[in-house]
Amino acid sequence: MNDSPFQFNPTATELRHTSDPVELVPSKRMALPQVTMEIEDVPVRRFMAKYPRFEPKLRDATAVSTYKTCARKYFFQLVLGRVPREEEVYFAWGSAYHVFRYVLEKEYGYGPERPAKFDQAKAVEAFLTAQKEGVFYWKTKSVAPAPGSKWEFMTTERLIKSFVVAFKHWQREKLQGRIEVIAIEQAFNIQMPDGSHRAGRADQMVRWNRKLWGRDFKTTTKDTKFFSRMLEPSEQFTGYTYSEAKLAGESVEGQFVEVLYNAKDTKNKKHGPEILELTTARTPWQLEEFENDQMMVNQMIKLNRDADRWPMFEPACPFCPYHSVCIKPTEQAMMAQLEMHFRVRPWDCTKINGD
Numbered sequence: 001m002n003d004s005p006f007q008f009n010p011t012a013t014e015l016r017h018t019s020d021p022v023e024l025v026p027s028k029r030m031a032l033p034q035v036t037m038e039i040e041d042v043p044v045r046r047f048m049a050k051y052p053r054f055e056p057k058l059r060d061a062t063a064v065s066t067y068k069t070c071a072r073k074y075f076f077q078l079v080l081g082r083v084p085r086e087e088e089v090y091f092a093w094g095s096a097y098h099v100f101r102y103v104l105e106k107e108y109g110y111g112p113e114r115p116a117k118f119d120q121a122k123a124v125e126a127f128l129t130a131q132k133e134g135v136f137y138w139k140t141k142s143v144a145p146a147p148g149s150k151w152e153f154m155t156t157e158r159l160i161k162s163f164v165v166a167f168k169h170w171q172r173e174k175l176q177g178r179i180e181v182i183a184i185e186q187a188f189n190i191q192m193p194d195g196s197h198r199a200g201r202a203d204q205m206v207r208w209n210r211k212l213w214g215r216d217f218k219t220t221t222k223d224t225k226f227f228s229r230m231l232e233p234s235e236q237f238t239g240y241t242y243s244e245a246k247l248a249g250e251s252v253e254g255q256f257v258e259v260l261y262n263a264k265d266t267k268n269k270k271h272g273p274e275i276l277e278l279t280t281a282r283t284p285w286q287l288e289e290f291e292n293d294q295m296m297v298n299q300m301i302k303l304n305r306d307a308d309r310w311p312m313f314e315p316a317c318p319f320c321p322y323h324s325v326c327i328k329p330t331e332q333a334m335m336a337q338l339e340m341h342f343r344v345r346p347w348d349c350t351k352i353n354g355d
């Protein structure tokens with residue numbers, strides 16, 4: 001349920017699913033997951049024809065970024081809904097931190113519910129609840145990082161230390177009172193001029209100096225210089241700024257990106273936890289270009305779908321999880337690899353943390 005007090009402009013947006021749930025009937029050979037989002041019609045099945053399609057009509061930053069990275073990757077991940085059987089530990093790490101931030105803000109109160117002046121006792125109470133829920137999520141969902149790997153530092157102890165550092169940072173901001181949080185986990189579903197839908201969920205909407213901004217929480221092992229390069233161009237941050245402005249019915253300046261940095265400690269240096277604050281703004285021209293580019297991408301995806309042909313984009317291969325599939329010499333061998341190492345979990349951007 002969306003309990004946000006954030007006021008949106010109902011003429012510019014709609015916060016609902018685009019259609020009734022789609023029910024898929026399991027075949028005798030393969031038990032299909034039930035999906036509740038609307039999926040694209042498939043005019044022709046040419047490639048890996050026996051697999052069901054789960055391509056969501058609602059496109060979010062993950063779907064579009066994946067397509068821009070490689071159409072074949074989009075086919076595996078978004079159309080077939082196949083993901084690696086073993087999830088990397090950093091997904092649970094990032095999600096546990098998001099749970100912590102969400103509960104902290106919700107318990108303390110935001111928008112009209114927030115305390116008139118900083119309330120220390122309430123803040124500590126909110127922190128303890130948020131910590132408990134964040135750690136619970138972590139312990140339920142995480143897998144142990146491989147010994148010696150760069151993720152080795154991702155332990156419960158480091159997670160709790162990270163929560164404490166983030167809380168101190170949050171507390172300072174509340175004491176200063178410059179930034180007002182007006183919405184958390186704000187879902188959006190924006191209709192674009194071509195009739196397509198752009199969806200997502202903003203971590204926060206905030207007001208600073210009377211201007212509206214989005215705020216996104218990230219976890220990273222990269223240093224500030226490297227991470228800063230990911231702020232612009234950025235499909236996600238431009239898309240959020242575009243969508244949040246439509247949702248609010250007023251201009252949104254850009255995104256505050258608050259990053260929790262942690263990395264494996266080296267002999268002479270500790271690497272986190274530390275909070276980095278970054279800002280990325282967008283001009284009206286950039287948002288107009290984004291809208292037109294997005295509609296062009298929609299046409300490109302339709303072209304792929306109509307022919308059921310999803311070209312490989314080889315420059316993206318070295319770091320791709322589907323590499324072991326794409327190196328197979330035949331379609332049959334590719335399918336065998338997919339079945340062995342990837343499970344079916346259709347992408348649904350309307351759900352939080354894949355729940």
Ligand code: SF4
Pocket residue numbers: 069070071072073311312313314316317318320321322323324326
């Ligand atoms: S391995 Fe390369 S071609 Fe295959 S899905 Fe990944 S990026 Fe695309």
